[in-house]
Amino acid sequence: MSTKIALITGGSRGLGRDMAIELAKKGLDVVITYHSNETAANSTINEIEAIGRKGVALQLDTTKVAFQSFKSQLQQTLKKEFDSDTIDFLINNAGFGYNASVAETTEENFDQLFDVHFKGVYFLTQTLLPILKDGGGIINISSGLARFSFPGYSAYAAMKGAVEVFTRYLAKELGPRQIKANTVAPGAINTDFNKERFEEMPEVMDHIANLTALGRVGESHDIGGLVAFLCTDEAKWINGQRIEASGGMFV
DSSP states (O other), X not given: OOOOEEEETTOSSHHHHHHHHHHHHTTOEEXXXXXXXXXXXXXXXXXXHHHTOOEEEEEOOTTSOOOHHHHHHHHHHIIIIISOSOEEEEEEOOOOOOOOOTTTOOHHHHHHHHIIIIIHHHHHXXXXXXXXXXXXXXXXXXXXXXXXXXXXXXXXXXXXXXXXXXXXXXXXXXXXXXXXXXXXXEOSBOSHHHHHHHHHOTHHHHHHHHHBTTSSOBOTHHHHHHHHHTTSGGGTTOOSOEEEXXXXXXX
């Protein structure tokens, strides 16, 4: 049986890095994309290879929303490095944080969020559908903020809400190909994504911990294992679902 291959956008740091490593532990080969930090991407690849799996890092700017050239590069890489024409799993993880009230959110920042968190997810998925293997899967990364609300995240959370709706349509439309589509929605996670705010306002971490049934802020390893599980045969009957991994915030 050939080894399965997962593609993770934004796999060089934070949640994406942990996803890549956990997938390798499950026996998958991994292609990650990175925006600009090639050093961090190569570090992730080194960890994947230390586990005994193959890993490749490709540069991708999801703000450009022009993915045909990336698809061609990916196909060449798959053939050269993995002797394959397809991927088994697409994990749309790339993203960035933005905190501003509705009154303060600029159109420029709104458009940047839209391009990366929704438009990019939509059209990268569309572009790669022909090389996504039948019986494979798509995992879109959302946020707990699409369910509960913290002031300052209206634009970001709205994009994630759109991704959750998109995921359900993917599950419906790709069902005939036996391709599963699910959303993973992390709660507050202590990664590069939130590091600056947590360092500036350490009391925020205490506040979040008090709102969470398990009494702490999440860590990257709390998410990577869940994503990896969704890429196994044990999760083959999970489809069209939003799975929140927040430790029980606001339950």
